[in-house]
Amino acid sequence: MQQHILSPNFSVDCVVFGFDFENLKVLLVERTLDDKETGKALVKDHTLAGNHVFNDEDLDEAAARVLYDLTGLENIYLEQFHTFGNPDRLTKEKDIMWLESIGLNPENRVVTTAYYSLIRLNDVKIEEKGRRLVWHPVDKPIDLAFDHKIIISLALEALRTKIRTNPIGFELLPTKFTLSQLQKLYEEIFGVTYDKRNFRKKISRMDYLVPLNEKQKGVAHKPAQLFMFSKDVYEKTKKDFFDFTV
Amino acid sequence: MQQHILSPNFSVDCVVFGFDFENLKVLLVERTLDDKETGKALVKDHTLAGNHVFNDEDLDEAAARVLYDLTGLENIYLEQFHTFGNPDRLTKEKDIMWLESIGLNPENRVVTTAYYSLIRLNDVKIEEKGRRLVWHPVDKPIDLAFDHKIIISLALEALRTKIRTNPIGFELLPTKFTLSQLQKLYEEIFGVTYDKRNFRKKISRMDYLVPLNEKQKGVAHKPAQLFMFSKDVYEKTKKDFFDFTV
DNA sequence: GCAAAAGTGTTGGGATTACACCCATGG
DNA sequence: CCATGGGTGTAATCCCAACACTTTTGC
Numbered sequence: 001m002q003q004h005i006l007s008p009n010f011s012v013d014c015v016v017f018g019f020d021f022e023n024l025k026v027l028l029v030e031r032t033l034d035d036k037e038t039g040k041a042l043v044k045d046h047t048l049a050g051n052h053v054f055n056d057e058d059l060d061e062a063a064a065r066v067l068y069d070l071t072g073l074e075n076i077y078l079e080q081f082h083t084f085g086n087p088d089r090l091t092k093e094k095d096i097m098w099l100e101s102i103g104l105n106p107e108n109r110v111v112t113t114a115y116y117s118l119i120r121l122n123d124v125k126i127e128e129k130g131r132r133l134v135w136h137p138v139d140k141p142i143d144l145a146f147d148h149k150i151i152i153s154l155a156l157e158a159l160r161t162k163i164r165t166n167p168i169g170f171e172l173l174p175t176k177f178t179l180s181q182l183q184k185l186y187e188e189i190f191g192v193t194y195d196k197r198n199f200r201k202k203i204s205r206m207d208y209l210v211p212l213n214e215k216q217k218g219v220a221h222k223p224a225q226l227f228m229f230s231k232d233v234y235e236k237t238k239k240d241f242f243d244f245t246v
Numbered sequence: 247m248q249q250h251i252l253s254p255n256f257s258v259d260c261v262v263f264g265f266d267f268e269n270l271k272v273l274l275v276e277r278t279l280d281d282k283e284t285g286k287a288l289v290k291d292h293t294l295a296g297n298h299v300f301n302d303e304d305l306d307e308a309a310a311r312v313l314y315d316l317t318g319l320e321n322i323y324l325e326q327f328h329t330f331g332n333p334d335r336l337t338k339e340k341d342i343m344w345l346e347s348i349g350l351n352p353e354n355r356v357v358t359t360a361y362y363s364l365i366r367l368n369d370v371k372i373e374e375k376g377r378r379l380v381w382h383p384v385d386k387p388i389d390l391a392f393d394h395k396i397i398i399s400l401a402l403e404a405l406r407t408k409i410r411t412n413p414i415g416f417e418l419l420p421t422k423f424t425l426s427q428l429q430k431l432y433e434e435i436f437g438v439t440y441d442k443r444n445f446r447k448k449i450s451r452m453d454y455l456v457p458l459n460e461k462q463k464g465v466a467h468k469p470a471q472l473f474m475f476s477k478d479v480y481e482k483t484k485k486d487f488f489d490f491t492v
Numbered sequence: 493g494c495a496a497a498a499g500t501g502t503t504g505g506g507a508t509t510a511c512a513c514c515c516a517t518g519g
Numbered sequence: 520c521c522a523t524g525g526g527t528g529t530a531a532t533c534c535c536a537a538c539a540c541t542t543t544t545g546c
Contacts, residue, residue, distance in 0.1 A: 009255045010331065010357055055355065059331035083329040083359045085256065085305035109301065111256055111357070113329045161407070180524075197527070198509065205507090221523040222516035426497075443500070444536065451534095467497040468543035 006052040008105075011112040012063045013050035013148070014078070015155035016071075018121030019172040021181055023137040024188040025121065026152055029070070030132035031145055033101050043094045045143040046134070048151060050112065063115040070131070077118040077171040081158035082151075085111040089147045098145070116155040118171035139191070160189060167208070170229040178216060178224035179203060208233035252298040254351075257358040258308045259296035259394070260324070261401035262317075264367030265418040267427055269383040270434040271367065272398055275316070276378035277391055279347050289340045292380070293391040294398070296358065309361040316377070323364040323417040327404035328397075331357040335393045344391070362401040364417035385437070406435060413454070416475040424462060424470035425449060454479035 016027035028046035035042050049070045053062040059080065067076050087109060090099065096106040126133045136142055138156060163169055169185055170177075183199050203209055208230045216223040262273035274292035281288050295316045299308040309324050333355060336345065342352040372379045382388055384402060409415055415431055416423075429445050449455055454476045462469035 007255075007355065009253075010355075053331070056333050058333060059329065059357070080328060082326060083305065085299070085359065087302050087304060109253065109256075111305070111359075113331065113357075161411075164411075165407075178525085195510075196525090197511085200526080202507085216525095218518085219524080220518040222525045224525055424498085441537075442498090443538085446499080447501095447535090462498095464545090465497080466495075466545040468499080470498055 005055045007055050008052065008108050009110060010053040010059075010062075011050055011110050012053060012059055012066060013048040013112050013114045013151060014063055014066055015114065015116040015152050016049060016067065017116060017118050017138070017155075017159065017172060018124070018135055019185050019188065020121050020135065021184060022188075024139075024156075024172075024185075025135040026138050027070075027119075027124065028134050028136050028142070028144075030134065031098065033098050043098050045094070045145055046136070046148075047145040048114075048148045052110075059113050060115075063113075063117075067117060070133070071119070071124045073119060073123055077168060078115050079117070079158070079162065080113060080115050082154050083111060083113045084147055084151060086147065092146070095146055112151075114151050114155065116159055118159075118168060120172065120174060122174075156189075163189060167229060167234055176212060176214065176226040176228055178226060180224060182227070207237055251301045253301050254298065254354050255356060256299040256305075256308075257296055257356050258299060258305055258312055259294040259358050259360045259397055260309055260312055261360065261362040261398050262295060262313065263362060263364050263384070263401075263405065263418065264370070264381055265431050265434065266367050266381070267430060268434075270385075270402075270418075270431075271381040272384050273316075273365075273370065274380050274382050274388070274390075276380065277344065279344050289344050291340070291389040291391055292382070292394075294360075294394045298356075305359050309359075309363075313363060316379070317365070317370045319365060319369055323414060324361050325363070325404070325408065326359060326361050328400050329357060329359045330393055330397060332393065338392070341392055358397075360397050360401065362405055364405075364414060366418065366420060368420075402435075409435060413475060413480055422458060422460065422472040422474055424472060426470060428455075428473070453483055 018025045018027060027049060029049060031043060031045055031047045032041060033043035034040065049066050051062070051066045051069075053059060057065070060078065063078050063080070064074070064076065067078065068074055089112075090096070090106055090110060099106040121135060124133070126135070138152065144152070163186075169182065169189070172185060173181060179200055180196075182203070183194055183196065187193050209227050210230050210233070212226045212228055214226045216226065264271045264273060273295060275295060277289060277291055277293050278287060279289040280286065295312050297308070297312045297315075299305060303311070305326065306324065309326070310320070310322070313322050313324070314320055335358075336342070336352055336356060345352040367381060370379070372381070384398065390398070409432075415428065415435070418431060419427060425446055426442075428449070429440055429442065432445075433439050455473050456476050456479070458472045458474055460472045462472065
């Protein structure tokens with residue numbers, strides 16, 4: 001039996017979210033193709049992290065592998081959210097050129113299963129691996145390959161739905177964080193603003209958000225109390241219909 | 247270019263939910279394979295409604311087609327919720343036998359994209375099309391083909407998540423329904439019970455649940471007021487972060 | 493008249509909203 | 520001493536959970 005053949009029909013794409021305390025960002029890979037003769041750029045845009053699936057590999061494994069290959073990170077929060085199988089999804093002209101340039105057959109139907117993942121933005125070394133990576137604000141338009149634009153927008157929707165009832169925002173924050181950082185994160189994800197006092201009142205009811213005996217350092221203002229998320233306390237106290245809506 | 251070839255690698259499966267005012271049910275297809283010599287049943291269990299995807303067909307179209315072929319119904323509520331691509335998902339012995347018996351190669355990897363759909367149970371004529379269909383209570387164990395058991399349990403989870411914030415329960419009810427029927431539906435979906443008065447108080451805040459000038463007929467007790475769901479009112483009055491949790 | 497489900501109100505506690513000022517630090 | 524973000528309280532309203540009895544119909 002053959003091993004480790006990349007299946008021509010199945011792929012996975014990862015919408016990698018990160019938070020720099022300012023904006024919710026998406027990790028994109030630069031894609032360029034230059035005309036061999038003129039040197040002019042034929043294709044210059046961005047793609048999601050993605051790849052075909054090995055024949056003996058589960059989809060979840062493939063997504064984790066793609067992420068590992070790109071960032072060197074393991075045990076990342078990954079959530080499958082949608083599969084895109086439109087028969088025309090690879091038929092834009094620049095996509096055809098690009099597929100041909102890397103030796104793939106654009107006639108070949110590829111169905112991609114999309115995941116979103118949440119990582120601590122600073123854990124990624126942007127320079128690594130020869131591939132040009134960029135963190136791009138999720139709400140700022142950018143030229144994208146294939147159907148990756150719609151994939152990102154569905155990923156954001158899926159993240160919003162999930163984070164309302166599950167404490168997954170902490171995957172985007174350092175272990176120790178301030179309440180203002182947490183608030184800003186939720187504001188960025190939902191594109192809204194919250195009242196500081198009301199937000200904190202809500203937080204104070206969540207026993208799994210535990211204050212540390214530690215304060216922010218080196219800031220030019222009153223240093224903030226640091227908090228951490230206790231998964232233990234969360235698991236023990238969560239109700240059946242737990243609502244994390246902020 | 248070839249047209250309408252069933253792709254050997256992609257399939258869709260539909261978890262069809264129905265409600266008979268007693269239980270939440272799933273529509274299953276009987277699967278039998280008898281030994282040609284002895285006549286003894288080699289395989290006797292149930293499968294989801296599913297099929298391979300045509301080469302020129304989107305996944306959503308394939309799911310709608312599968313549903314149409316089985317029930318004759320169109321414009322059904324359909325929601326993609328997960329894609330199952332475990333390389334071992336077709337390797338149980340009875341599944342191999344069955345695949346071979348219908349001329350499919352069990353070595354062939356099939357990734358299936360799963361949908362759940364909500365239909366008015368009485369709209370389906372169980373007898374049609376020569377295929378044996380059964381409505382089976384979603385929480386009662388039954389012997390299922392492939393990985394269909396896990397597909398159903400994820401479908402139920404996805405339905406629960408969706409119905410908390412979207413008024414989709416009405417897809418499972420007749421146009422005119424009573425509040426007790428609505429309550430029972432939510433109780434069955436979530437496996438809980440609600441207080442009648444509190445449930446009704448919540449309902450009375452929902453302007454899109456409109457009482458009709460009509461009552462139940464032919465029941466051996468006080469006949470109930472009939473209600474309908476107004477999509478118009480819902481669309482006009484829904485808030486951004488609308489919460490339909492019951 | 494009886495069985496069966498429909499329909500209805502109150503109370504206490506907790507959550508949500510709206511809103512404005514003083515505090516600690518680094519530069 | 521000033522700029523910056525950290526941190527806090529109250530009142531009004533709304534929502535939630537808990538709880539039991541009367542009404543209308545068919546038989």
